[in-house]
Every structure is written in structure tokens, then in C-alpha cells.
Amino acid sequence: MLRNRHDTYGWLYGRFNDFGGAFSYDPEDPDNASIEVEIETASIDSNHAERNKHLRGDDFLDVERYPQATFKSTAVELDEDGTGTVTGDFSLHGVTKPVTLEVEQIGAGPDPWGGFRRGFQGSTRFALKDFGIDYDLGPASQVVEIILSIEGVRQDG
Template structure:
């Protein structure tokens, strides 16, 4: 009987030690992948990707074990200008016919304290995979009004367009794009 109790205790401890899995809440419009890039060095042009999906693993007591995977339908780009979006979907930029999806897969997370950290991973865009680091902040987590449990994060990163084969000349002030990521997940 004692061995059974020890086994059950160990099994329960193992279950609580694993990170919870969360599905990114894109259906409820609680997650956003946005970008901004300088326009001629005079202002910022903002846009977003409307269709994406993914999940993440997170344990508040062991944030270093966190991970995330995201897939983006790059044809869902929306910069609030139909003609520009058509150009962005073309060969000069995203080339969506040849590369319909972009992905991000984390490789590690380094907690920095106060809910902040560095999320490293591999971004694949236009068929090119490069390492990127996202500055992440845990916004919060807890029960929702519908009986679920949620966690939310915000993050930013930037990268050079040419690193992903985007060679279109937008001028010297527009060589890098900033990504703004807001993710809310529902525990599954």
C-alpha cells in the first residue's frame, strides 16, 4: 500500500511539474501579429497579419522551459491599403504564391526577472530560416469568465528585410521591420 501511495504522489508531482499547453486565442481576437516600418524616414507604416495559429507551453514556476510555435498565413497581410497589400503579397516582398506561410519555432527562453525575458527561436519567411530574439513580457494570467484559464504575453523584435530575401529598395530609413506580438492563450 505504501508503494502505491508513493507512486501516486510521484505521478501527481510529475504532472504538476509539466508546463501547461495553451492554444493561441485568434478566434476571440485576443492575439495580434503586427509590424511597423519607417515610411521614407518621416513616419511609421503599420500593418498586421490577420490569420495565424499556434500554441505555447508555459509554467509560471519554470519560465525557462517555455516554448511556442506559430504559423502565419502571410497572404492575410493588412496594411490598411489594398494596392499596397497586393504589392506586399507579390514577389518583391512576401511572394505568397511560392511561400504561403511563415513560421516561428522557439528554441529557448531566458527569464530576465519581473516577468520579462528573451525568447530565442527560428523565423522562417520566404523560405529563409534565421534566428531571432524576441523581447517578451508576461502581461498576466488567470481564470476567465467562461471557466477557462489564460496567459498573456507581449513581445517585440526587429530584423533586416534583406535577411529574408526581401531586396526591394524602400530607402535607407526602411531597411528593418519591427514586429509587435501580443499573444493570449487558453489552456487546453
């Protein structure tokens, strides 16, 4: 999900509908965790067709030139409860920069299908101009917050 001030009057929420990735996590060694995420930028959905068209265009995501955004962790610092930070390389709009997500484990346990699931949520904020997006929406709209929610099923072996 992404959140941005909309013309300084309120919050604009959106989401990417097409994404994938993987993570590894060992509760006995949480700092050795890793995560990789791929996001199809054309899947941006702000619940408004004309706004989506603008966000996909040259002023913002330029999805024709930059069809994917990615995140790959480089450092993880989590406590025994799965709370802490994950730093990694975030690529958006042809620019790659390090970002740090504040992370918390949402839950872990058996699921109804006989598996074991674990979920995390992390968020970070960054200036759009840091990733080459400089369309002027006013000073309150220059920073976005990205919220990443992931859930996985333990793979034995």
C-alpha cells in the same frame, strides 16, 4: 503586427489577419516554456488595398511561393514575472534565421468562462534583406519590427 518606416516620413503599421500556434508555460519553470507560430503571409493587412497587393507580390512577401512564415522557439529565458527573451527559428520568404524576441507577460488570471488565461507580448527587429527581401525603399525602410501578442487558456491534463 508589423511596423516599418514608410518612405522615411512616418511609420507604416500592418498586421497579419490569419495566424495560429501554441505555447506552453509553467510559472514554476518559465525557462522551459515554448512557442510555435504559423502566419499566413497572404493575410497581410496595411489598411491600403494597393499597398497590400504590392506587399504580397514578388518585391516583398511573394505569397505565392512562400505562403507561410513560422517561428519556433529554441531557447527561453524568462524571470518569475514572465519577462525576458525567447530565441527561435524564424522562417520568412524561404529563409530561416534565428531571432530573439524581447518578451513580457501582459497578465494572467481567471476568465469569465471559468478558464485561466495568460497573455504575452514579444517584439523583434530585423533587416528585410536578411530574409531575401531587398526591394529598395531607402535606408530608413530596410528594418521591420514584428510584435507578437499571444493569449492562451490553460489546458489541464
